[in-house]
Amino acid sequence: MSIPASPTGITLDDAFSSPVRLKICGYLAGCDEADFQAVMAYCELTAPSLSKNITALNAKGYLDIRKVASGRYTKTRLSITDTGRAALRSHVGSLQMIADAARLFSIVGQQPS
Amino acid sequence: MDEDTARQQAAEARDAFSHSSRPPLALVPSLVSALAAGVGVALLGASNSGWVHAAVFVVGVLLVLAAGALPDILRKRAGLYGYRGQVQRDNLVFLICAVVLAVVGLNATATLSTIFVGIGAFVAIFYFLVLRRQFGTPR
Numbered sequence: 517m518s519i520p521a522s523p524t525g526i527t528l529d530d531a532f533s534s535p536v537r538l539k540i541c542g543y544l545a546g547c548d549e550a551d552f553q554a555v556m557a558y559c560e561l562t563a564p565s566l567s568k569n570i571t572a573l574n575a576k577g578y579l580d581i582r583k584v585a586s587g588r589y590t591k592t593r594l595s596i597t598d599t600g601r602a603a604l605r606s607h608v609g610s611l612q613m614i615a616d617a618a619r620l621f622s623i624v625g626q627q628p629s
Numbered sequence: 630m631d632e633d634t635a636r637q638q639a640a641e642a643r644d645a646f647s648h649s650s651r652p653p654l655a656l657v658p659s660l661v662s663a664l665a666a667g668v669g670v671a672l673l674g675a676s677n678s679g680w681v682h683a684a685v686f687v688v689g690v691l692l693v694l695a696a697g698a699l700p701d702i703l704r705k706r707a708g709l710y711g712y713r714g715q716v717q718r719d720n721l722v723f724l725i726c727a728v729v730l731a732v733v734g735l736n737a738t739a740t741l742s743t744i745f746v747g748i749g750a751f752v753a754i755f756y757f758l759v760l761r762r763q764f765g766t767p768r
Contacts, residue, residue, distance in 0.1 A: 547711050558649070611630075614632060
């Protein structure tokens with residue numbers, strides 16, 4: 517069954533159209549800050565790929581990117597902004613509504629209009 | 630969007646959140662932390678007198694603090710800083726329980742000491758399960 521993106525006012529954020537970006541923001545939502553390397557390892561991405569995704573999320577105002585001195589090196593730390601957190605919550609809520617609506621319609625036995 | 634895709638993406642986002650809120654701890658650090666917590670609680674009620682009692686009590690408190698600090702240290706080494714979501718670091722009920730245990734432990738009799746050993750065993754098992762994400766994983 518396929519459900520339109522906005523059957524009952526459900527809106528999906530374009531920034532999270534890529535599952536990878538959703539995963540990155542979901543991961544960052546569980547902590548105040550995370551090292552670039554930690555996010556890269558969890559999301560199983562290469563450094564250029566993660567850079568590209570966080571740059572896009574940063575441009576949207578969903579992510580903060582901070583450079584921190586760590587010994588002789590500089591570490592990149594990522595954090596989700598309040599705007600990003602709210603957008604993520606709304607997006608995941610919408611995804612859940614789509615899934616729940618589909619289950620409900622399958623029980624009732626009719627397609628959403 | 631397809632319902633299965635929606636469900637899968639929502640689940641992935643929640644898993645990612647859960648993973649960074651409380652990353653799974655390896656077996657050995659989990660065992661060490663759980664043992665430190667259990668032994669620490671048992672030592673709070675160790676029935677001794679005078680300076681020995683005071684020293685054992687202090688060691689108990691230090692062990693409990695170490696049991697709490699070890700997962701944090703390992704989490705930081707894994708590149709995660711601070712807590713968000715449903716993981717409460719300032720749990721008032723937990724604090725009250727800890728203070729009550731400590732105060733009761735200060736005046737423990739032989740019977741109470743045995744009870745404290747039992748409480749220590751319970752704490753060790755419970756904490757081990759929490760650290761291994763078998764219990765209380767945030768959603």
